[in-house]
Amino acid sequence: MSAATTAPAAASGAPVDGSPLRVGVVGAGVISKQYSASLARLPQLRITAVSDLDTERAGALAAEHAGARVLPLEQLLAADDVDVVLNLTLPRTHADIALQALAAGKHVYGEKPLAMHVEQGRQVVKAAAVSGLRVGCAPDTVLGTGVQSARAVLDTGQIGVPHSATAFMTTPGHERWHPQPDFYYQPGGGPLLDMGPYYVTSLVHLLGPVQRVVGVSWRPQQQRTIGSGPRAGESFEVAIDSSVAGVLVHASGAVSTLVMSFDTWAARLPRIEVHGTGGSLSVPDPNHFDGSVQVYSAASAPAPSAEADHEANWREVGVRAGYVGAGRGYGLADLAIALGAGRAHRASDEVALHVLDVMESVQRAADTRSTVELSTTCERPEAVGEPVDLTAAPLHHLST
Incomplete structure (x- = not known):
């Protein structure tokens, strides 16, 4: 069961007064440009730090957000002004970065897939449940x-x-x-x-x-x-x-x-x-x-x-x-709103793990020429029941 289903407490240092969830971005590659554009217009989120092996690339992304700074990964994970890690690294490092972030007391939202393999994904979901933290995962389309x-x-x-x-x-x-x-x-x-x-x-x-x-x-x-x-x-x-x-x-x-x-x-x-x-x-x-x-x-x-x-x-x-005018990163805004409302977020680790299991099982079925029973399941996520513009109100004004 996902940690999200039990409405876990916020991470250490997370805002509780309706102010934006503070985001540390790990990975400033191609997809980060789309996230950057979305987060810049979402009042529920604010980028405070960026980490990338290419510091010039990290600096360019940080410059798009007032007050954001470039930090090595270890410092970003330890930063008091980072509540959630936005993990935009390559798939092979998704699980490792997520586990490091959870161990540091941070919520996590990552690019898809959740992990390279289902067993890695299980570790992430278990770590989130044990720590009482949230893990979200694309796609949020x-x-x-x-x-x-x-x-x-x-x-x-x-x-x-x-x-x-x-x-x-x-x-x-x-x-x-x-x-x-x-x-x-x-x-x-x-x-x-x-x-x-x-x-x-x-x-x-x-x-x-x-x-x-x-x-x-x-x-x-x-x-x-x-x-x-x-x-x-x-x-x-x-x-x-x-x-x-x-x-x-x-x-x-x-x-x-x-x-x-x-x-x-x-x-x-x-x-x-x-x-x-x-x-x-x-x-x-x-x-x-x-x-x-x-x-x-x-x-x-x-x-x-x-x-x-x-x-x-x-x-x-x-x-x-649905979320009107949405872009990549709206799943993270939904997570921020869910924290404030005490509900499950929709782009959850539970769903992402099940989707990974479906894909891994299809490939295993192809390799073995057999029918494969899935080892995971999930709740069908709650619908976004009416058109909602997330840019129109801050975190504490929404419970969608």
């Missing part, structure tokens, strides 16, 4: 108006009882745009661990936890060529399977089909669709916070005909729920 509006459609029964879903992420590979893409093709990378968290987390929010999986995976290319940056034209070895497909059986009885690929040049596939006894639901790209949500109603479907215009029966839903 599921808290935006896209997935949350889609969830509102499901929860109000507009497509009947949901029984299945499809989720597709197909791309020719990140080496075409990323200047340092090697880690995407090493253990801990690949389309499943890199992009899978967005899709699997969305499926958990929409349909609940998963009980068992089957899977297959393949590797069409043994080498990749970098397409941009100072290493453009350089080739490197592929050490993991670059395409994975899985079937997920949810505890609810619904079945999801998942396809993740770095080997597809073009595809006319939906990102996520959910199908029910009374219709279908089109969910926008879960790598984004918003997007078009559409519903196909069985009640208004055209009569059977070779010329029936089924496409015309899809209807735009509009924004019904």
Whole structure:
């Protein structure tokens, strides 16, 4: 059970008067720019320190936030003005940094995945529970108006009882745009661990936890060529399977089909669709916070005909729920609000561990050609029940 479910006390030195949660950022790489932009406009959070092996890069990030300073990791973890560590390091160090932060009495919010392996993730979840601290984990895209509006459609029964879903992420590979893409093709990378968290987390929010999986995976290319940056034209070895497909059986009885690929040049596939006894639901790209949500109603479907215009029966839903104008870091703001309200935060370690278990189990099922029962579960996170603008009120004015 996640520490979040027992509403743990705040970390030592954490504000209790509704002032912002003070954030120490560890890792000032590419993704930090998106977090920096979000945190700058969120009154629930304030960056006070930055740590990175590249001190020049850390200084550039710190300069974007008044009063923030550059510190070595050890000093950041010991700082009295850091309540929560925002862990934006590479996946292989996620668990280690989280454990160090928890040992130092800090809450943690990290980039996905929670850890490289489920057993590492269990250590993080256990350490949080023992210490009474919070651990949150990306993706928080599921808290935006896209997935949350889609969830509102499901929860109000507009497509009947949901029984299945499809989720597709197909791309020719990140080496075409990323200047340092090697880690995407090493253990801990690949389309499943890199992009899978967005899709699997969305499926958990929409349909609940998963009980068992089957899977297959393949590797069409043994080498990749970098397409941009100072290493453009350089080739490197592929050490993991670059395409994975899985079937997920949810505890609810619904079945999801998942396809993740770095080997597809073009595809006319939906990102996520959910199908029910009374219709279908089109969910926008879960790598984004918003997007078009559409519903196909069985009640208004055209009569059977070779010329029936089924496409015309899809209807735009509009924004019904979720954090409006959200960006990366809104899951951390939700954690800050949850601390003040004494409730569980939505982008929790419990969910992140279960999502990691789903992905690891799909790969194990592919490797062993078997069905794999999951060893974890989680509560379906609480919905963001109506559109909420987190920039409009400080921490102590919100209990959403």
